Amino acid sequence: MRAQASVLHLDLDAFFAAVEQRDKPSLRGKPVIVGGVGNRGVVSTASYEARVYGVRSAMSTREARARCPHAAYLSGRFEAYRATSAAVMRLLRSRSPLVEPLSLDEAFVDLARADLPDLEVATVTRFAEDLRREVVEVTGGLTASVGIASSKFVAKVASDLDKPDGLVVVAPGTELDLLRPMHVSVIPGVGPATVDRLRRAGVHTIADLQQLSEDELVRMLGRAHGHGLHQLAYARDDRQVEADREAKSVSVEGTYEHDLTDRRLMEQLLTRQAGDVARRLRKNGLSGRTVTIKVRLYDFTTLNRSTTLPSPTDDEALIARMARRLLEDLDTSGGVRLLGVGVSGLADWVQDELFGTGDEDDAGPDEPGQPGTDAPAAPYAAAPVPPDPTGGYRPGMDVVHEEHGRGWVWGAGKGVVTVRFETAETPPGPVRTFAIDDAALTRWQAPAPESE
Structure with a gap:
């Protein structure tokens, strides 16, 4: 581990859902679920208002609808997510040359390479507080949770401790005090199978894990996994922040x-x-x-x-x-x-079915407050694909109408599309329904950013 708390982990809170709430005023403060909107779909992100009802990432949309039927169910808008993520990553790189994005909504930052007078706890805390305020500014209102520690592992653990919109700085020398009472599942690579194996050995917390020798863990879990688990149980993590690591x-x-x-x-x-x-x-x-x-x-x-x-x-x-x-x-x-x-x-793009829903029900628009239907999607089927009753409109999609201006798709099916006309800069707007072949209604595309 480093001698100072100089590794920062930033995690944008409920990222996909937060972008949707930012851009859709009528959904602010309400349950929003982003992912596959059909019953065969999977939840990608749930807003904190939806999490109150037990909805979580990777849950089936069918179960999510049962738990929170009044939520807004939206397909993804990766153009908006990528643009917002890019703004955050530019901000981070302006503060340190060593930024390691992990996904669109999280990254490590090496504060040892930032322009700071020192790496004392008070200094990095002020830096993080300023950074979080700047994230709100560059994203148009999104919040981020931040953890700072002497290693990647502990920084990532810390960023989860005070969500949403939290900041936790783990002072050097206090890492083990933080980790000991935590469940072993906070350690990367400890999934359900490893948790079950450790439970049978009487290990539930990291403090329990520290009672086992490395040899015992190697016999139980194999050499690589056992060694890695033993190291992280004692907060030993010397991985460096790798700038712009690209997944192949x-x-x-x-x-x-x-x-x-x-x-x-x-x-x-x-x-x-x-x-x-x-x-x-x-x-x-x-x-x-x-x-x-x-x-x-x-x-x-x-x-x-x-x-x-x-x-x-x-x-x-x-x-x-x-x-x-x-x-x-x-x-x-x-x-x-x-x-x-x-x-x-x-x-960095997917097909029209952004979250791989594949629900073949021919459904019309949902009741107000429950936008969303799936088009019959069989891109790899040998049989001819029937006409799409949604006209290719997906819940949450940005559209523009010649008379009413910009809005987003509330729901579509049975030859019609329902649109709420509002943007991030307007108050909640009215709802109108059109035929899917209405020439005055088209998909709206954000203008391409100017080259730097």
Whole structure:
């Protein structure tokens, strides 16, 4: 660890939902859920007003609607998210040359490279308070939670402690006092399977984890995982802030204590991993064309198989289907030690179905306060695709009408589209319904930013 608290982690609060509330005055202070709006969709981000009802990221939209039926359900607007994220990243880079974006809504900043008189706790605290105020200014009202500590691990933990709009600075030497009472799941890489294995060993908190030797953890979890867990349990993390690290792929893999021989279990594991990959793609505003599986056999032979799609996707069902199909061609009868799924050939855009919903219900606009329907979407189906009853309009999409001006799609289906006419700079506006082929209504695109 560093001798000073000089690693800053910034996390924009409920980012996608906050951008929607900023740009849609009628939704401010109300539950907003961004993601796949059909019953087969997945929640990407829920506003804090929706979280009160138990809605969370990665939950199915069906369950979210059951918990919070009065929320606004919106598809994503990645142009708006990317523009807002870019403004924040420019601000961070103006303060330090070492900024490591993790996704559209979070980044590490190396304060040792910032123009600060010293790295005392009081100094970095003032810096962070000023930075948070500047984030509000450059984003038009969005807030950020910030953690500062002597390592990446502790800084990220700290940024979660006082959400939303919080600031926690962990003074050097107090890291273990902070970590000991926390649940082991705050450690990166400790997912449900590791939590369950540790629970069976009587380990629930980081203080419990510190009672185990490194050798015991290695025997329990394997060399790499056991060693890494032991280091982080004592807040030992010397990873550096890497400027503008660019992801070339997104992948998830798991190593299993006992060799796998059940093909159905392998397919289930690949499906679960595909879901994790898809969620990470969506969180970063990415999609990819090449799906790869990694299989390590009982004799440590490692096999990789890939397939390339005609266009980028972040659809977990499609990624899972391709992964299972790739597994079909491999002989796994001797046993499998490791399985993994990855997506590469990344692009910072996705298809019209931004969150891979794929719900084929022909539904009309929802009741007021519940915008949203899905178009029948089958981009990889062999059968002809029927006409889209939504006209390609998606809940939350920016539109403009020749007479009424700018607004956003409230809902669409059965040949009509309902629009609320308002923008971030106006008060809540009126709602109007049009035929989907109304020539006066078109999609609105933000003007391209001027080159610097």
